[in-house]
Amino acid sequence: MHIAIAGNIGSGKTTLTGLLSKHFGWQPNYEDVDTNPYLSSFYEDMQRWSFNLQIYFLNSRFRQIVEIRRSGKNVIQDRTIYEDANIFAPNLHAMNLMTTRDFDNYKSLFDLMASLIQPPDLLIYLRADIPTLVRNIQKRGREYEASIRLDYLNSLNERYENWIDSYTYGKLLIFDVDNLDFTNNREDLGLVIEKIQAELHGLF
Numbered sequence: 001m002h003i004a005i006a007g008n009i010g011s012g013k014t015t016l017t018g019l020l021s022k023h024f025g026w027q028p029n030y031e032d033v034d035t036n037p038y039l040s041s042f043y044e045d046m047q048r049w050s051f052n053l054q055i056y057f058l059n060s061r062f063r064q065i066v067e068i069r070r071s072g073k074n075v076i077q078d079r080t081i082y083e084d085a086n087i088f089a090p091n092l093h094a095m096n097l098m099t100t101r102d103f104d105n106y107k108s109l110f111d112l113m114a115s116l117i118q119p120p121d122l123l124i125y126l127r128a129d130i131p132t133l134v135r136n137i138q139k140r141g142r143e144y145e146a147s148i149r150l151d152y153l154n155s156l157n158e159r160y161e162n163w164i165d166s167y168t169y170g171k172l173l174i175f176d177v178d179n180l181d182f183t184n185n186r187e188d189l190g191l192v193i194e195k196i197q198a199e200l201h202g203l204f
Contacts, residue, residue, distance in 0.1 A: 001074045001075070001121050001200075002065075002068050002069070002075055002077065002118070002120045002121050003020070003026065003074075003075070003076045003077070003120060003121065003122045003124065003196075004076070004077040004079070004080045004120035004122070004123050004124070005017055005076065005077065005078055005079065005123075005124045005125075005126065006079060006080055006082075006083055006123055006124065006125045006126070006160075006164075007079075007125060007126030007127070007128065007160070007177075008126075008128060008133055008153065008156050008157055008160055009133060009137060009145070009148065009153065009156070010128070010132070010133035010134070010135075010136035010137040010140075010153075011126040011127075011128040011132075011133060011136070011177055012126050012128070012136060012177050012182070012183070013031070013078050013079055013126060014030060014031065014078050015182070015183055016124070016126065016182060016192070017029075017030060017076050017077075017078040019182060019183075019189060020076050020192075020193070020196070021076050023189075023193055024074070024076075025074070026073075026074045026075060026076045027071070027073050027074065027075045027076070028075075028076055028078070029064055029068065029075050029076065029077040029078065030078045031078045031079045032056075032057075032060045036053075036056065036057075036060075037056070038052050038053040038056050039053065040143075043145065043148065046092065046095075046097045047096075047097045047098075050092045050097045050098040050102075051098055051099075051102040051105075051106065054084060054088065054089045054092070054098070054106055055106065055109070057084050057088075058081065058084055058085075058106070058109060058110060058113065061079070061080070061081040061084065062081060062113045062117070064077065065077075065081060065117045065118075066117070069117075069118060077120065080120065080123070081110070081113065081114070081117070082114075082119070082163070082169070083160075083163075084110070085106075085107065085110040085114070086159070086163045087156060087159040087160055087163055088156070089103060089106050089107070089110075090103070090159065091152075091155055091156055091159055094155070095152075095155070119169035119170050120169070120170060121170060121171065122170065122171045122172075122173065122196070122199055122200060123167065123169070123170065123171065123172050123173070124173045124174075124175065124196070125160075125164050125167075125172065125173070125174045125175070126175055126177050127160075127161075127164075127174055127175065127176050127177065127178075128157075128176075128177045128178055129157075129178050130150060130153055130154055130157065132177060132178050133153055133157075134150070134153070171199055173195060173196065173199050175192060175195075180192070
């Protein structure tokens with residue numbers, strides 16, 4: 001079984017991935033951040049490194065999905081391949097931070113990969129307003145994220161909402177993390193777990 005968590009930068013994906021992995025005994029599959037050779041350079045010069053970063057993520061997530069399906073294990077994944085193609089890459093293109101030539105090349109690669117993979121059995125979307133995202137980004141203190149612009153986060157949020165509104169790949173759960181603190185509040189985490197269990201019950 002493949003569960004995936006989607007959401008903007010700072011929405012709590014990695015934290016929730018860890019908590020659910022521990023509770024359910026699922027194998028966590030984290031986004032490749034610490035060893036990503038392009039991420040720091042990207043935030044310093046988005047226009048120069050946008051295509052490189054998106055290709056790196058595309059390759060990394062495609063490899064993850066192939067391994068998830070081969071393993072036969074219950075896996076929870078931090079961010080999906082669909083977010084790169086439907087949110088991050090088109091956003092960079094719209095902001096003139098990725099050329100049309102590069103974007104078309106990227107989209108062609110994604111379309112091929114998407115035709116060869118299965119979507120997650122359940123997608124969990126973490127919805128968050130900009131103040132919540134900024135607070136969480138500042139709290140974790142990654143140096144390269146200090147330069148993220150508010151308009152960049154806002155445009156990503158808009159694209160996330162449009163994507164979720166038209167999501168048809170499978171089961172979907174939405175949590176408003178502005179009003180949830182699953183990190184420090186056991187009741188909030190319990191509520192999330194309860195809703196996930198109710199949704200998963202229909203998978204068997």
